[in-house]
Structures are given as C-alpha cells and as structure tokens.
Amino acid sequence: MEPDLFTAAAEDRQEKDPSSSPLAVRMRPRTLDEVVGQQHLLKPGSPLRRLVGDGDGGPAGASSVILWGPPGIGKTTLAYVVSKATNKRFVELSAITAGVKEVRAVIEGARRAAGGYGKETVLFLDEIHRFSKAQQDSLLPAVENRWVTLIAATTENPYFSIISPLLSRSLLLTLEPLTDEDLRGLLDRALTDERGLGGAVTLPEDAEAHLLRVAGGDARRALTALEAAAGAAIAKREPEITLQTVEETVDRAAVKYDRxxxxxxxxxxxxxxxxxxxxxxxxxxxLARMIEAGEDPRFIARRLMISASEDIGLADPNALPIAVAAAQAVAMIGFPEAALTLSHATIALALAPKSNAATTAIGAALADVRNGLAGSVPPHLRDGHYKGAAKLGHAQGYVYPHDVPGGIAAQQYAPDEVRGRQYYEPTRYGAEARYADVVERVRARLKGDE
Structure with missing residues (x-):
C-alpha cells in the first residue's frame, strides 16, 4: 500500500483540471507564506520555519511534531506544506480509522522509499489522541530512528492524551483559533486567485459577514460554504453572491447579531x-442565537460564571462549580460540541434557586471602604510572627477559635469603624436557608450573647 501515489495522482489531476477539486483543496497553501493565521508560528527563525529549512539555523532537529488546536484551523495544511517544502512523501492516516497494522505498513513503506530511492516520508496522523497507549508506542521506533517525520494533530491537551516518550521527542506547536480577519483574507484570496474563483463573482459585506459566522473559525467550512454560494450565483448569472444566495445554499438564516x-x-x-x-x-x-451567530464560546462561559455568583450564590453552591467546569470544557473542546456544555450549564443555572446576597454583600462592604470606613486592624488580629510584636501588643489576647467549644470565639474581628455592620443578608431560598440560620447563631456567639 503506497498512499503517497494516490496523493500524487490527485495533485496531477488538480494541475491538469483545477476545477475537479473542491475549493478548499484548490486553495490549500503551497508554502508557509500562504498559510493564514498562526503568525506566532511563522516568524522568521521559528521552529516551523527551521523544520522546512527556511531561514537561519537550518532544519529543526525534532523528528516529530505535534500540532495542537481546534478543528479547521490548518493542522493538515501545515503538515502538507512541510512535506512539499522538504520534498518528502506525504502519507496521511486518521487515528479514527487506522490501527497499528496501518501504521506499520506506512513505516515499512517509508523505509523502502528511503532505501530504494532516497525519498523521506512525512506521516501525518490526525486525531492522535484517539490512539491507545499501545498504539502510540508503535510509533516510537519510527520516530527515534527517523524513518518518518511524524506530524501528529490533536484537538485535546497533548499532556493528557499523548504518551510522555512521544511527547518528549516532539516539537509541540500550539495553533490559535482563526480570527474573522484571517478568514476574510482567505475568502478574498479564494475569490480572486486563479486557483479559486478567479474573479467570477464578488462578495458583498453582508454576505461575507454571514459566511464568517457560518464558518465559526473553520477555514475548510468557510471555503466550502463560499464554493456552494458562488456556484449558485454563477448558475443564476448573478455578478455577486448575495446574502439571500448564501442563506439558501448553506441552509441557515443570517442571525441579526453583531459581535x-x-x-x-x-x-x-x-x-x-x-x-x-x-x-x-x-x-x-x-444561547442558541449567540451560538448560531458565531459568538466566542469563552465569552458565553464567562457570562455564565458571573451569573452563578451574581444571581445564585449560596442558594445553590453547585452553580459556580458547574459554570467553571463548563468554561474549562469549552476552552478544551470548542464548537460545535461546546454548545452541549453551554446548554448544560445554562439549564442548571436557570433552574437553580436564586440569591443576590453575595452581590449585595460585597457591594455594601465596598461602599463602606470607599467612604473611608477602613479603620485599623484590631491589635489582637495583627501579625505576631516577628521580633518585637509582643511589645507593640500585636497578636496579644487573640483567642484561637479551635481551642473553644464550637470553634467560635467571642472576640472583635472588624475595625471599630465598621463594628456591628452586617453586609451579608442571606435569603431563605434553596441551600442559603441553612446559611441564614447559621449566620444568626454565629453573630450572636461572636458578640458573646450565647
């Protein structure tokens, strides 16, 4: 099995008849300079530049590269560009469908190619996090002996999903999500480049904005949607791709939403x-309107975390951990799956008992501080861990709460200026009802009333 032969045949067909390939394939960058986004990886002298022998310092020493980032931002493209720039065979496998047998076949083919006609091989392994430890172990001999240049792609944190021996032998490159500006440049190039649409149609601003929303930061999705819309416009003999045409071809209405x-x-x-x-x-x-409009899922998650404390607080102490967990999950998985996580958190927060007691408590405390009610710390609460503190009366007379029954000592904690001020006024909703009972007893004991 020689997968590179199929790749070569596909490239040959594309050169003879470019229109036979999808727009996303035709517009695939041929050099690092054509790659959109990822400018932090494309600077002169960067490891990626050195990997292809571009710039000072020669090729990078790593025999394995791990590309980590969300879907549709160019991991496969970078692997392809590296193979073209270094004039190596390019073999692509997906960990979803391939196993150890297929990996060994590629490695054996790479050894034959190197020994037979001196051609080195780039093995691009997509979704490597789906490989088990044993399957990842099977890659180590090829990496260590440089039988292949392994370029592995993952959407999951490689420190959790990739075995340490492989990680330690690899150059880890973190890819950033594509911005609207990145995708706008890609669409402009596809519209005018002879490899793409060659100026056959134009793209007005409102239609372009909708394509960017539909793409959701995914370059492949953006080009696929553009190709479908352009084909429809050309069929109707229209000189431009209208918003209506985009809506019809991608089967998605434009959401009135400006980020x-x-x-x-x-x-x-x-x-x-x-x-x-x-x-x-x-x-x-x-939530659906924000998702459909292409809102940054991290922005939504941040708003949910704020809501958990602002509007729910101790009425449901689980609300904030749910929102924080959702934010962490969203950062790791991205759209489209992040929609499920955001829905999970939104439902939990909406149905939770509500309390703004934490919000009003810190608001009242801040108001006092801003109004100058910030007196001296009572002497018995001051730091006593230095020579001479006792002579100043610092930390003297402090009652250690763990030494008294109930763990609450009757002593003054607040400065004189705010002594007796009660900022926290719990509600009787949800779990906060328990705190309401507790705070009454605690305040009484602090005053020595119990």
Missing part, C-alpha cells in the same frame, strides 16, 4: 436576565 455592536450586548444581557428570571426556555433561545 461588536448593540446586538452582541443586548442578546448577552437577555441571556443573563432570563437565567436570573428562571426562564430556562428563553435562556436557551438567547
């Missing part, structure tokens, strides 16, 4: 207020 304008803040506000009002269905509606 930098009023709609962004209005919909985000409506989401939080619906959660605060416990209307789970309205909250899901606004």
């Amino acid at each position: 930098d304008g009023d709609q962004h803040y209005d919909v985000a506000s409506a989401l939080i207020k619906s959660i605060r009002g416990s209307d789970v269905d309205a909250a899901l509606h606004y």
Whole structure:
C-alpha cells in the first residue's frame, strides 16, 4: 500500500483540471507564506520555519511534531506544506480509522522509499489522541530512528492524551483559533486567485459577514460554504453572491447579531436576565442565537460564571462549580460540541434557586471602604510572627477559635469603624436557608450573647 501515489495522482489531476477539486483543496497553501493565521508560528527563525529549512539555523532537529488546536484551523495544511517544502512523501492516516497494522505498513513503506530511492516520508496522523497507549508506542521506533517525520494533530491537551516518550521527542506547536480577519483574507484570496474563483463573482459585506459566522473559525467550512454560494450565483448569472444566495445554499438564516455592536450586548444581557428570571426556555433561545451567530464560546462561559455568583450564590453552591467546569470544557473542546456544555450549564443555572446576597454583600462592604470606613486592624488580629510584636501588643489576647467549644470565639474581628455592620443578608431560598440560620447563631456567639 503506497498512499503517497494516490496523493500524487490527485495533485496531477488538480494541475491538469483545477476545477475537479473542491475549493478548499484548490486553495490549500503551497508554502508557509500562504498559510493564514498562526503568525506566532511563522516568524522568521521559528521552529516551523527551521523544520522546512527556511531561514537561519537550518532544519529543526525534532523528528516529530505535534500540532495542537481546534478543528479547521490548518493542522493538515501545515503538515502538507512541510512535506512539499522538504520534498518528502506525504502519507496521511486518521487515528479514527487506522490501527497499528496501518501504521506499520506506512513505516515499512517509508523505509523502502528511503532505501530504494532516497525519498523521506512525512506521516501525518490526525486525531492522535484517539490512539491507545499501545498504539502510540508503535510509533516510537519510527520516530527515534527517523524513518518518518511524524506530524501528529490533536484537538485535546497533548499532556493528557499523548504518551510522555512521544511527547518528549516532539516539537509541540500550539495553533490559535482563526480570527474573522484571517478568514476574510482567505475568502478574498479564494475569490480572486486563479486557483479559486478567479474573479467570477464578488462578495458583498453582508454576505461575507454571514459566511464568517457560518464558518465559526473553520477555514475548510468557510471555503466550502463560499464554493456552494458562488456556484449558485454563477448558475443564476448573478455578478455577486448575495446574502439571500448564501442563506439558501448553506441552509441557515443570517442571525441579526453583531459581535461588536448593540446586538452582541443586548442578546448577552437577555441571556443573563432570563437565567436570573428562571426562564430556562428563553435562556436557551438567547444561547442558541449567540451560538448560531458565531459568538466566542469563552465569552458565553464567562457570562455564565458571573451569573452563578451574581444571581445564585449560596442558594445553590453547585452553580459556580458547574459554570467553571463548563468554561474549562469549552476552552478544551470548542464548537460545535461546546454548545452541549453551554446548554448544560445554562439549564442548571436557570433552574437553580436564586440569591443576590453575595452581590449585595460585597457591594455594601465596598461602599463602606470607599467612604473611608477602613479603620485599623484590631491589635489582637495583627501579625505576631516577628521580633518585637509582643511589645507593640500585636497578636496579644487573640483567642484561637479551635481551642473553644464550637470553634467560635467571642472576640472583635472588624475595625471599630465598621463594628456591628452586617453586609451579608442571606435569603431563605434553596441551600442559603441553612446559611441564614447559621449566620444568626454565629453573630450572636461572636458578640458573646450565647
């Protein structure tokens, strides 16, 4: 089995008849200079530049490269560019469908190619995190002996999903999500380049904005949607790709939502207020609008974390851990799967009992501090871990709470200026009802009333 022969045949067909290949394939970068985004990896003298022998320092010494980042941002493209730039065979496998047998076949083919006609091989292994430890172990001899240049791609944290021996022998490159500006440049190039649409149609601003939203940071998705819309416009003999044509071809209506304008803040506000009002269905509606419009999932997750403390607090102590876990998961998986995580958290927060006691408590405390009510720390609470502290009366008379029954000592903690001020006023909703009972008893004991 020689997968590179199929690749070569496909390239030959593309050169003879470019229109036979999908637009995303035709617009695949041929050099590092054509790659969009990832500028942090493409600087002169960077490890990626040195890997292809571009710039000072010659080729990088690593025999294995791990590309870590979300889907659709160019991991396969970078592997292909490296193989072209170094004039090596390019063999692609997916860990979803391939196993040890297929890996060994590629390695054996690489050894024959190197020994037979001096051609080195780049093995691109997509979704490497899906390989078991034993399967990843099977790659080590080829990497250590440099029988192949392994370029592995993963969407999951490699420190958790890739075995240490392979990780230690690899150059780890973290790819950043593509920005709208990155994708806009890609679309512009596809519209005008002879490899792409060659100026056959134009793309107005509103249609371009919708394509960017539909793409969701995925270059392949952006080019596929552009190709479908351009084909429809050309069939209708229209000189430009209208918003209506884009909506028809991608089967998705344009959402009225500007990530930098009023709609962004209005919909985000409506989401939080619906959660605060416990209307789970309205909250899901606004969440869906934000997702469909291509909102950054991290922005949504941050708003949910704020809501968990601002509107729920101790009425449901699990609300904040759920929101934080959702934010961590979203950062790791990205869209489209992140929509499930955000839905999970939104439903939990909307249906949780509500309390703004934590919000009003810190607000009242901050107001006092800002108004100058920030007196001296009582002497018995001051630091006593230095020579001479006792002479100053610092830490003298402090009662260690663990030494008294109940663990609460009757002593003054607040400065004189705010002594007796009660900032936290718990509600009787959800789990906070228990805190309401506790705080009454604690305050009484601190005063010595019990």
